[in-house]
Amino acid sequence: MSKDYYNILGVDKNANKEDVKKAFKKLAHKYHPDKEYGDEAKFKEINEAYNVLGDDNKRKQYDQFGATFNQQQQAGQAGQGGQGFGGFGGFQGAQGMHFDMDDLGDIFGDFFGFGGNKRGSRSRSNQRGEDIEAVLDVEFNEAVFGAEKDIQLKKKVVCEKCNGNGAEPGTKIETCKTCRGTGKIKKMQRTIFGQMQMESLCPECGGEGKTFAQKCSQCHGAGIYEKPTSLKIKIPAGINTGETIRLTGQGQAGERGGPAGDFYIQVRVKPHSKFERQDYDIHSQVEISFTQATLSYKIDVDTVHDKVKLKIPEGTQSGTVFKLKDKGVPHLEGRGYGDHLVKVKIKTPKNLNKEQKKTLRQLNI
Ligand SMILES: [Zn+2]
Numbered sequence: 001m002s003k004d005y006y007n008i009l010g011v012d013k014n015a016n017k018e019d020v021k022k023a024f025k026k027l028a029h030k031y032h033p034d035k036e037y038g039d040e041a042k043f044k045e046i047n048e049a050y051n052v053l054g055d056d057n058k059r060k061q062y063d064q065f066g067a068t069f070n071q072q073q074q075a076g077q078a079g080q081g082g083q084g085f086g087g088f089g090g091f092q093g094a095q096g097m098h099f100d101m102d103d104l105g106d107i108f109g110d111f112f113g114f115g116g117n118k119r120g121s122r123s124r125s126n127q128r129g130e131d132i133e134a135v136l137d138v139e140f141n142e143a144v145f146g147a148e149k150d151i152q153l154k155k156k157v158v159c160e161k162c163n164g165n166g167a168e169p170g171t172k173i174e175t176c177k178t179c180r181g182t183g184k185i186k187k188m189q190r191t192i193f194g195q196m197q198m199e200s201l202c203p204e205c206g207g208e209g210k211t212f213a214q215k216c217s218q219c220h221g222a223g224i225y226e227k228p229t230s231l232k233i234k235i236p237a238g239i240n241t242g243e244t245i246r247l248t249g250q251g252q253a254g255e256r257g258g259p260a261g262d263f264y265i266q267v268r269v270k271p272h273s274k275f276e277r278q279d280y281d282i283h284s285q286v287e288i289s290f291t292q293a294t295l296s297y298k299i300d301v302d303t304v305h306d307k308v309k310l311k312i313p314e315g316t317q318s319g320t321v322f323k324l325k326d327k328g329v330p331h332l333e334g335r336g337y338g339d340h341l342v343k344v345k346i347k348t349p350k351n352l353n354k355e356q357k358k359t360l361r362q363l364n365i
Pocket residue numbers: 159160161162163164165166167216217218219220221222223224
């Protein structure tokens with residue numbers, strides 16, 4: 001992958017320094033990744049070419065050792081990251097020639113407004129708003145049957161006064177004087193490869209290219225502001241502790257027209273005095289008398305839905321579990337219900353009177 005730097009910049013081998021610079025500027029402008037028809041790979045290549053051809057010493061070395069130079073560069077790429085830049089002066093250190101935007105992300109990122117493949121990460125424009133996470137305690141029955149809840153929170157919203165553009169309504173929006181509307185500023189920067197012209201996001205307008213005669217009084221020019229907000233949350237029937245409700249687009253508003261984040265609500269179900277939940281089943285316990293357990297009997301059992309008559313068969317032992325089908329929690333997604341499982345516990349009679357004791361003895365059971 002021997003690179004012809006002259007070809008990349010589209011200049012003649014005899015081109016003077018000024019022409020090389022001109023060609024670089026023109027191409028860098030054209031392929032800058034932030035431009036409409038930008039091309040990051042091409043842009044890197046152009047920079048690489050100019051770093052060499054734009055510097056008298058490096059250009060001389062390149063002219064003389066071009067092919068070798070490129071091979072060594074490849075070796076450098078395969079092996080050792082970007083270390084050894086210092087070796088530039090002497091050609092032995094040429095493995096250090098390898099560089100790309102990723103390695104120089106820290107250096108270049110600051111100047112170009114992007115760092116390697118994290119393109120746009122430093123840009124202030126069109127930032128997606130942050131997600132909000134919250135924990136919501138719900139009553140046992142609300143989780144079973146579903147509910148609607150209002151919650152109050154402070155979150156960033158798009159300013160309704162200025163529609164998010166940051167200007168006080170009725171005042172003039174002007175072209176930014178600092179960047180003349182381009183949203184970028186250029187400055188000469190000394191790098192290890194010599195002087196380079198760098199572009200960065202205009203600090204005055206944040207890359208918008210516009211400034212306002214007067215900032216919006218409500219959001220102070222930010223376009224978004226923190227506002228006490230009330231949100232209606234639908235709790236789906238069947239939800240359980242640890243499950244999360246996601247409200248798309250209900251997180252923090254994005255800056256400069258960026259999309260809003262999401263709102264994640266983690267549900268925590270409060271315990272119930274009588275019922276215990278296990279997935280979609282509900283467990284409870286009832287006490288029955290010795291006589292009810294011994295003879296056949298019908299008892300009332302409370303479920304989350306209603307009271308259910310349960311027939312206790314003759315000779316039921318303490319600890320027996322009866323299943324009340326479909327009397328549990330509705331399935332969160334899909335049809336059907338869990339079951340209600342009721343465990344019976346036999347109350348041993350206490351404090352019997354003389355007569356009762358005598359009868360029991362006679363029964364001898
Ligand atoms: Zn505003």
